[in-house]
Amino acid sequence: MCTYHLRLLAGSLLFAGSHIPAAHAEQQRDASGLPEVNITADPLGDVESHLVKPVDLITAAELQRRGMGNIGETIANQPGVTSSDFGPGAGRPVIRGLGGSRVSVLENGISTLDVASISADHSVTTEAAFARQIEIFRGPASLLFGSGASAGVVNVVHKRILDDVPARPEGTLSMQYETVSEGITGGGSVNVGAGNIALHLDGLIRDTEDYDIPGFAELAPDEDEQRGMLENSWVNTENIAAGLSYVQEHGFIGFAVSRLTNEYGVPGGHGHGHEEEHGHEEEDHEEEGHEEEAEGGVMIDLKQTRYDIEAVLDNPLPGMVKLSTHWAYNDYAHDEVEASGEVGTAFENDEVEGRVEFIHQPIAGWDGAFGVQYRNRDFSALGEEGFVPPSRLESIGLFLVEKADFGRWHVELGARYEHQSSKADTHASRTSHDLYSTSAGMSWHYADSYETGMAITYTQRAPAIEELYSNGPHLATNTYEIGSPRLAKERSTNVDIYWRKITGRFTFNANLFYNRIDDFIFQQEQDRNNDGVADRVEEDFDAASPVFVDEDDALLLVMQSQDDADFYGLELEGSLRLVEDKHSTLDLRLWTDYIQGERSEGINLPRITPWRFGAGSIYQRGPWLASVDYTRVNKQNDTAPLETPSAGYNRLDLYVSYTTELAATRLTVFASASNLLDEDIRRHTSFIKAAAPLPGRSGMAGIRASF
Numbered sequence: 001m002c003t004y005h006l007r008l009l010a011g012s013l014l015f016a017g018s019h020i021p022a023a024h025a026e027q028q029r030d031a032s033g034l035p036e037v038n039i040t041a042d043p044l045g046d047v048e049s050h051l052v053k054p055v056d057l058i059t060a061a062e063l064q065r066r067g068m069g070n071i072g073e074t075i076a077n078q079p080g081v082t083s084s085d086f087g088p089g090a091g092r093p094v095i096r097g098l099g100g101s102r103v104s105v106l107e108n109g110i111s112t113l114d115v116a117s118i119s120a121d122h123s124v125t126t127e128a129a130f131a132r133q134i135e136i137f138r139g140p141a142s143l144l145f146g147s148g149a150s151a152g153v154v155n156v157v158h159k160r161i162l163d164d165v166p167a168r169p170e171g172t173l174s175m176q177y178e179t180v181s182e183g184i185t186g187g188g189s190v191n192v193g194a195g196n197i198a199l200h201l202d203g204l205i206r207d208t209e210d211y212d213i214p215g216f217a218e219l220a221p222d223e224d225e226q227r228g229m230l231e232n233s234w235v236n237t238e239n240i241a242a243g244l245s246y247v248q249e250h251g252f253i254g255f256a257v258s259r260l261t262n263e264y265g266v267p268g269g270h271g272h273g274h275e276e277e278h279g280h281e282e283e284d285h286e287e288e289g290h291e292e293e294a295e296g297g298v299m300i301d302l303k304q305t306r307y308d309i310e311a312v313l314d315n316p317l318p319g320m321v322k323l324s325t326h327w328a329y330n331d332y333a334h335d336e337v338e339a340s341g342e343v344g345t346a347f348e349n350d351e352v353e354g355r356v357e358f359i360h361q362p363i364a365g366w367d368g369a370f371g372v373q374y375r376n377r378d379f380s381a382l383g384e385e386g387f388v389p390p391s392r393l394e395s396i397g398l399f400l401v402e403k404a405d406f407g408r409w410h411v412e413l414g415a416r417y418e419h420q421s422s423k424a425d426t427h428a429s430r431t432s433h434d435l436y437s438t439s440a441g442m443s444w445h446y447a448d449s450y451e452t453g454m455a456i457t458y459t460q461r462a463p464a465i466e467e468l469y470s471n472g473p474h475l476a477t478n479t480y481e482i483g484s485p486r487l488a489k490e491r492s493t494n495v496d497i498y499w500r501k502i503t504g505r506f507t508f509n510a511n512l513f514y515n516r517i518d519d520f521i522f523q524q525e526q527d528r529n530n531d532g533v534a535d536r537v538e539e540d541f542d543a544a545s546p547v548f549v550d551e552d553d554a555l556l557l558v559m560q561s562q563d564d565a566d567f568y569g570l571e572l573e574g575s576l577r578l579v580e581d582k583h584s585t586l587d588l589r590l591w592t593d594y595i596q597g598e599r600s601e602g603i604n605l606p607r608i609t610p611w612r613f614g615a616g617s618i619y620q621r622g623p624w625l626a627s628v629d630y631t632r633v634n635k636q637n638d639t640a641p642l643e644t645p646s647a648g649y650n651r652l653d654l655y656v657s658y659t660t661e662l663a664a665t666r667l668t669v670f671a672s673a674s675n676l677l678d679e680d681i682r683r684h685t686s687f688i689k690a691a692a693p694l695p696g697r698s699g700m701a702g703i704r705a706s707f
Contacts, residue, residue, distance in 0.1 A: 052441030089264025098151035161254035165193035176702030183208030232265035268688030327354030345383030387472030524561035
């Protein structure tokens, strides 16, 4: 293991951790409020204080304090946002009680092009460690990003394609060690340029062992279960990327390529029906440092190569301010490797997505953008867990957004039309949907720094391919899933009302939301033998001659069904600068959120986040920075049928750093402690909460150099 970590350290020195120029390091709030940082996913370049829809922006400095974990864990404590949490290798964002294909995760405005929405144990192929910022849109964002974004959008901005030429080389190098998993993460980035050419390079290597937990993994442990460690929770990731741009005064064009390999254990007894097979040879899928982990359970071996091309041209045509286009293509594959060393299921996903946007000159005071978005996907899953047949999906969408100011009033309007068609190899005909979405919002800047507003959005979402065509055992969720090509499109009416103070020593943001989804798609437990109990079946279940079993650990038979659903709740966040003088600053943050999700007749929906609240403070004095964050998650007793309740927990995290200038380099030494109370933390949103708690008490230390 020591040899492997030495190789890891050497590799990280070659690829300069987080993709943050030195000028952005440890950026803090000043007395006038947050810096005016543009929301890049908005084609009109608005800042977060001038948007009707609720949006959060996590800056580079905040991301540095959160470490370099998966995207779901990185943003899990934002109001209204949590993670699906399937171990450290896989964590997908959940927004306002909705996840999966209803939440779009983007890289610079284009999908991550992976299969994370198919199953909770599949990882999202984007690294928060590379981000300059992360933008979170809560509520439907279908107008700009497609019908799938009916719950929200998480946009990771890393700018591997540079839009300017650096005056001098700039970059970062970062390394951190975490005690809970004996994990090392290192990497970095560099930007250089000459003449009209700009070059970007970045890379990351992560190696962790099984992580420590406070007690037993299982809520009801066996007599021989090992205490204090979550088996099969290791991660081994390598990511490298390069981007090349040609920049002129009136625009740029650039190309980027990235390569990701991500191997990780799938904790929680996810054995694909082969938990008994633990005696495979070490040469099968042997990976240095992980022979023991591979023997303990299923692992995922993921590889993705992604190609991006992006271009922007100012004043391309009369009446046009800007033309921009961004296209991405990927070659994605991952194998789910059984404890025996055999590949149980092989997933492949070849996908292309692109968009073209035009920004027009103001017309009667209205600024606007219109464009077209295209997507083509070729998906296959072959093997024991190939519960979704090989499928193809194609969609094309047209969108328009317009914004105007009338004195103290700000108005936003938008519309989108999208046509989506899909076909599975197991079905003779194609499934097609025509989708329409509209939105209207208004805000009133009624006093200095204060504004209130409301947005109403109507969206339509086409069923995802797993909802249409699934037919087989899905062992990650311990279900046998049956889809339906006859599913109707979902129709969502979302209302957001907000009140916020955007500048000054005291700022706050209060959101109330209500989301009515007609024909909401969900998995309905089946009772085909009419015994009043949900059916359990074996992996070889045959609907033509069904056999049901009376075993609690057998697969739950579910079918994709539809019903009306209501989601409502609130999100509150406030920040107060308690101390500000020429030597130091001290900020206090308080937040809370509450979410409720119900089907018709008041039936609770599963995996809804319970009421949460938190407090944190950041103190900065000269080169020193320290922060403390406390989160309370209450127990969840409002459960769906057959769903178990979840206990509440407290989480306490600390962070401290010291920054100094050394020649032309900004050097930061940092340390943190997470889950300092060593609590047994099990997220209610996780399919494996009863078998896989979050890590216990952990210390982390690292160093970051920026130039």
